[in-house]
Amino acid sequence: xxxxxxxxxxxxxxxxxxDDTVWFQEPLPAATxxxxxxxxxxxxxxxxxxxxxxxxxxxxxxxxPLELALPGPDGEPxxxxxAGLTWVGVHPDHRRQGVLTAMMRHHxxxxxxxxxxxxxxxxxxxxAIYGRYGYGLSSLELEVMLSRGATLTAPGLxxxxxxxxxxxxxxxxxGLPERMRxxxxxxxxxxxxxxxxxxxxxxCVTHPEELRDKEPWRVLFARRDGEDVGFAVFRREHKWERAxxxxxxxxxxxxxxxxxxxxxxxxxxxxxxxxxxxLRSISSEDPVLAWAGGPRGTxxxxxxxxxxxxIVDLPEALAARTWSAPCDVVVQxxxxxxxxxxxxxxxxxxxxxxxxxxxxxxxxxxxxPVAALGAAYTGGGNLVGLVRAGQVTEARAGTAxxxxxxxxxxxxxxxxxxx
Ligand SMILES: CC(=O)SCCNC(=O)CCNC(=O)[C@H](O)C(C)(C)COP(=O)(O)OP(=O)(O)OC[C@H]1O[C@@H](n2cnc3c(N)ncnc32)[C@H](O)[C@@H]1OP(=O)(O)O
Numbered sequence: 001x002x003x004x005x006x007x008x009x010x011x012x013x014x015x016x017x018x019d020d021t022v023w024f025q026e027p028l029p030a031a032t033x034x035x036x037x038x039x040x041x042x043x044x045x046x047x048x049x050x051x052x053x054x055x056x057x058x059x060x061x062x063x064x065p066l067e068l069a070l071p072g073p074d075g076e077p078x079x080x081x082x083a084g085l086t087w088v089g090v091h092p093d094h095r096r097q098g099v100l101t102a103m104m105r106h107h108x109x110x111x112x113x114x115x116x117x118x119x120x121x122x123x124x125x126x127x128a129i130y131g132r133y134g135y136g137l138s139s140l141e142l143e144v145m146l147s148r149g150a151t152l153t154a155p156g157l158x159x160x161x162x163x164x165x166x167x168x169x170x171x172x173x174x175g176l177p178e179r180m181r182x183x184x185x186x187x188x189x190x191x192x193x194x195x196x197x198x199x200x201x202x203x204c205v206t207h208p209e210e211l212r213d214k215e216p217w218r219v220l221f222a223r224r225d226g227e228d229v230g231f232a233v234f235r236r237e238h239k240w241e242r243a244x245x246x247x248x249x250x251x252x253x254x255x256x257x258x259x260x261x262x263x264x265x266x267x268x269x270x271x272x273x274x275x276x277x278x279l280r281s282i283s284s285e286d287p288v289l290a291w292a293g294g295p296r297g298t299x300x301x302x303x304x305x306x307x308x309x310x311i312v313d314l315p316e317a318l319a320a321r322t323w324s325a326p327c328d329v330v331v332q333x334x335x336x337x338x339x340x341x342x343x344x345x346x347x348x349x350x351x352x353x354x355x356x357x358x359x360x361x362x363x364x365x366x367x368x369p370v371a372a373l374g375a376a377y378t379g380g381g382n383l384v385g386l387v388r389a390g391q392v393t394e395a396r397a398g399t400a401x402x403x404x405x406x407x408x409x410x411x412x413x414x415x416x417x418x419x
Pocket of ligand 1: 022085086087088089090091094095096097098099100101102122123124125126128129132
């Protein structure tokens, strides 16, 4: 059995070299501290094995300190701390020897022992990796293609959208990380994540090697009464076809209340010399689908998994959100990766939206993997659907519905930015 030790990665260059080897992209000439912008030194971890190469680590991972927007009182989201698992990579020489499993054990124990943080979240490179460690798919994201000049119809929002002005700046302009973060925090929807300042500083770092024939990322701020009320991060790619302008505009994220997003999108589909507009990180019930006239009103829609959530401290995590309806169920939770959650819990939610989870010896009404609770945590991940899929088992009929109705939200969780 290989002895794998996991701890702080003390050698930043070795950490970075490992990532370059795992992801096999064109290496950036930028200094290591620039490449690692936003990933705090005490949140970079590495796996060590005796006799391993010294230029790389056998495995690495990192954690972005994030806030997760949970369902809160009166439908307003509530931001809680969340560990954003990222930079996971195992050197090709050490794959399938349990390095990831050792790093995941380390991560879950770290989060459990961090005061105030009860959940971990990630975007998965491949969907088959993280379910075994208790992560559940909590939200979907759409990639929506619109044509230039697409009509976005929203009579109930026109007046409000009409009060928004837009201001286009370049991502390297001074003060943008602070502006974006403040605006994102103020307007995050339930299910989204908001980064610390370092996360937005990271977005604003521009490497010439990543630009090539594209312009630098731009930020379109939505302004009302002298305040930022939303923003879109986008860039255009120059293109001509048969002597006609066919530029491609890609929006990485559009932030703001619906009327603000409408104003931003109307501006994004109206840039000169464009042919198409690609909107990434669109929520599964984003109003843009209605504004465009339904799926066939767009040029195309692709669906991907967005945020995966892992409940690390079950009673604390469940108490941190506002519940949508009362429930009283005994749940057998299967959790091998975080055994402190494993076992039977009585979950009681009151009509005021508060909830408790307490250990019990009572017979279980429902049996589920902890990943199912992570999936349902922000209001997505339909537990009745998972019963139908054979991944959640009812001992007492109707209990999946009871728990699900207490967890679900009016609209599914919003798509979360990548990290
Ligand atoms: C949040 C993020 O950062 S996402 C980025 C994840 N990183 C990548 O995709 C980079 C390329 N891939 C890698 O670096 C590695 O292959 C990793 C990290 C995915 C897996 O690391 P390993 O050390 O090989 O995993 P480990 O040996 O601990 O495997 C544990 C189990 O997961 C399974 N597993 C690992 N990777 C995969 C995969 N990509 N697909 C399906 N199963 C997988 C293994 O088969 C093993 O299963 P078992 O317990 O039934 O035997």
